[in-house]
Amino acid sequence: xxxxxxxxxxxxxxxKEDVTLDCVYETRDTTYYLFxxxxxxxxxxxxxxxxxxxxxxxxxxxxxxxxFQKSTSxxxxxxxxxxxVDSAVYFCALSEFNxxxxxxxxxxxxxxxx
Amino acid sequence: xAVVSQHPSRVICKSGTSVKIExxxxxxxxTTMFWYRQFPKQSLMLMATSNxxxxxxxxxxxxxxKFLINHASLTLSTLTVTSAHPEDSxxxxxxxxxxxxxxxxxGPGTRLTVT
Numbered sequence: 001x002x003x004x005x006x007x008x009x010x011x012x013x014x015x016k017e018d019v020t021l022d023c024v025y026e027t028r029d030t031t032y033y034l035f036x037x038x039x040x041x042x043x044x045x046x047x048x049x050x051x052x053x054x055x056x057x058x059x060x061x062x063x064x065x066x067x068f069q070k071s072t073s074x075x076x077x078x079x080x081x082x083x084x085v086d087s088a089v090y091f092c093a094l095s096e097f098n099x100x101x102x103x104x105x106x107x108x109x110x111x112x113x114x
Numbered sequence: 115x116a117v118v119s120q121h122p123s124r125v126i127c128k129s130g131t132s133v134k135i136e137x138x139x140x141x142x143x144x145t146t147m148f149w150y151r152q153f154p155k156q157s158l159m160l161m162a163t164s165n166x167x168x169x170x171x172x173x174x175x176x177x178x179x180k181f182l183i184n185h186a187s188l189t190l191s192t193l194t195v196t197s198a199h200p201e202d203s204x205x206x207x208x209x210x211x212x213x214x215x216x217x218x219x220x221g222p223g224t225r226l227t228v229t
Contacts, residue, residue, distance in 0.1 A: 037220075043205060045158075045220040091157065100146055100211050100218060106157045 002027045004094050004105035012111045013082050021077045021108045023092030029053075031097035034068065034075045039107070040088040048090075051075065082112045116142050118210045120221035127198055127228055135193045135224045137208030143188035144210035148218065149181075152205040164191045198228040 003026040013019045025034065036048040049059065051068055059066045063080045079086055092105040117140040127133050137147055146165050150158040162183050164170040170183035180202075182194040191210075195202055205225050209218040 035217075042222070043207075043225070044222040045207065045209075047217060047219070050217055101148070101160055101163060102158075102209075102218065103160075104158045109155075 002094055002103045004092050004103055006092055006105035006108050008108045010109045014113050015084060016081050018080050019082050021090050023075045023105060025073050025094045027094060027096060029096045033095045035093040036077050037091045038088045084112050084114055086110060087112045116219040118219045118221040120208055120224050122224060124225045129199055129228055130197055132194055132196045133198055133226060135206055137191045137221050139189050139210040146211050147185055147191040148209045149183060149193050150207045152207060158207060200228045203228045
């Protein structure tokens with residue numbers, strides 16, 4: 001069965017601190033996709049990244065970076081030099097190859113204080 | 115990125131009435147649309163998958179007679195909450211995919227309050 005675990009319910013940091021959001025997943029498939037979404041207070045989901053299971057390269061996009069480790073079934077997300085605008089709930093999600101259904105983790109609420 | 119709209123953004127209805135929520139893909143043809151429900155401070159739970167021209171596939175535990183889904187065209191899916199009760203109050207989010215696109219694109223959500 002598929003499952004996504006985000007053990008951190010809430011994280012609070014002060015602006016300019018680095019913060020890592022953890023994501024651990026379970027799936028029996030060898031081909032799957034992993035995602036991160038941001039949900040600001042407005043509620044709309046913002047797509048951040050999609051990664052397929054065959055691509056273990058880490059990715060950096062500005063202040064955002066992702067560390068995909070198949071050996072530990074983890075897909076962690078790091079925000080460098082956090083800003084107040086990064087305050088949101090962040091969801092990690094998984095979908096298997098032959099379906100577009102997304103299985104979401106429980107989300108991590110990030111609060112960045114000035 | 116692709117644009118998906120939802121209407122209405124907020125709705126308040128009385129217990130026992132039905133409410134229809136529309137999900138539209140504005141700039142691409144969505145062969146598949148998904149409906150999610152999100153309770154306050156909780157995760158998104160998939161309710162059903164809707165394919166254009168065929169019956170929706172509901173997730174376990176979701177009542178198909180209560181949550182009617184119609185995907186009549188490649189740009190429109192509707193979710194009707196029938197005989198709504200206060201426990202149906204939630205944030206309903208749709209997403210659209212297909213048409214050669216790899217990702218799903220999410221609508222802005224509809225906040226339903228049943229009094």
